[in-house]
Amino acid sequence: MTQQPPQDPGAQPFVLYALDEGIATLTLNLPAKLNPLAIELQQELRAHLERIRDDRAVRALILTGAGKAFCVGADLSAMRPPEDGKTLGDQTAEWMQSLSNPLIETLQSMPIPVVAAVNGAAAGAGVGLALAADITLAARSAYFYLPFLPKLGIVPDLGCTWAIPHRAGRARAMGMALLDERLGAGRAVQWGLIWGCVDDENLMAEARETAQRLARLPAYAVTEARAAFAAAERHTLPEQLHYESERQRELIERPTFREGVSAFLQKRAPEFPGR
Incomplete structure (x- = not known):
């Protein structure tokens, strides 16, 4: 487990945390620098995600940014050649593999639905962070930008090379x-890269309303959906049909299915328990 680093009690947190009626909100909080993925910010974000994972009172998560940007990716101004004989490339790869990449994997394996509220620029690795959510919403003025190869001569990272072709081709x-x-956000919706723009x-009102809707789902709904679509990417159609029938074999025996059927017959909304 990545531990949150010691911090001056009077210092501003790198990530803001709020919990209201089962909806957790994490806000990247380096607005003056447009919320780059500073090491300290990544450490705090990871610690918050692990706490939320273990808190069964949380039913959904919103991830957003403070100020006028969502996240502009790596903190290039803080990159310095290491002093231990490693190259900058070695150090960067090690940081990514130990800290940055696990952030994406953690978001994609959360036991609750994750909504990204992209309030402004999502650039570089910030695009990967935004697309790691289950539902990505963007402000109409927001945009997505990959400067890696044109500006820096490096490949897109934090899952961009996986998420973008999977979503948009x-x-x-x-x-x-x-x-x-x-x-732009509107075009990103047209491409199928994100769910919607407002x-x-x-x-934030739309993101919260979306999170509330997701929180009312069966507790395991998001993990089942992720697993089903992941299976479809490696299966033939007959294999996927078999997968679906096998999942129904198990899920129909759960109390959530019985509650869903009862609610349908009684013409009311189903009431599913928390996780």
Whole structure:
């Protein structure tokens, strides 16, 4: 487990945490620098995610940014050659493998639905962070931008090379990677990269309403959906049909199915217990 580093009690946290009626909100909190993925911010975010994972009172999570940006990726201003004989490349790869990559894996394996509320620029690794959510919403003024190859000569990371072609197709992923263009939120919706965009002033209200809807689902709904779509990517159609029938074999025996049927017959909304 990654522990949160010691911090001056009077210092501003790198990640803000709030919990209200089962909905947790994590806000990246380096607004003056447009919320780069500083080491300390990543450590705090990881610690919060692990706490939320273990808190059975939390039914859904919203991830957003403070100020006018969601996240602009790596904190390039803080990158320095290491003093222990390693190269900067060695150090960066080790940090990614020990800290940054597990952030994406943790978000994708949370036992609750995750909503990204992209309030402004999502650039570089910030795009990977936004797309690690189950539902990605964006403010109308927000955009997605991959400067890796055009500006730095490095490949997109934090899952961008996986998430973008899976969501929007390889042709669009190649265009985003090479053409040095910002992709506006409206176009991102048209491409299927994100779920929706809303007027800037309505973003957090829409994100919360979405999180509330997700929180009312059966507690295991998001993990079942993730697993089913992941299986579909490696299965033939007959194999996936078999997978679906086997999952129904188990899930129909659970109390949630009985509650769902009762609610349908009684013309009421189902009431599912928490996790």
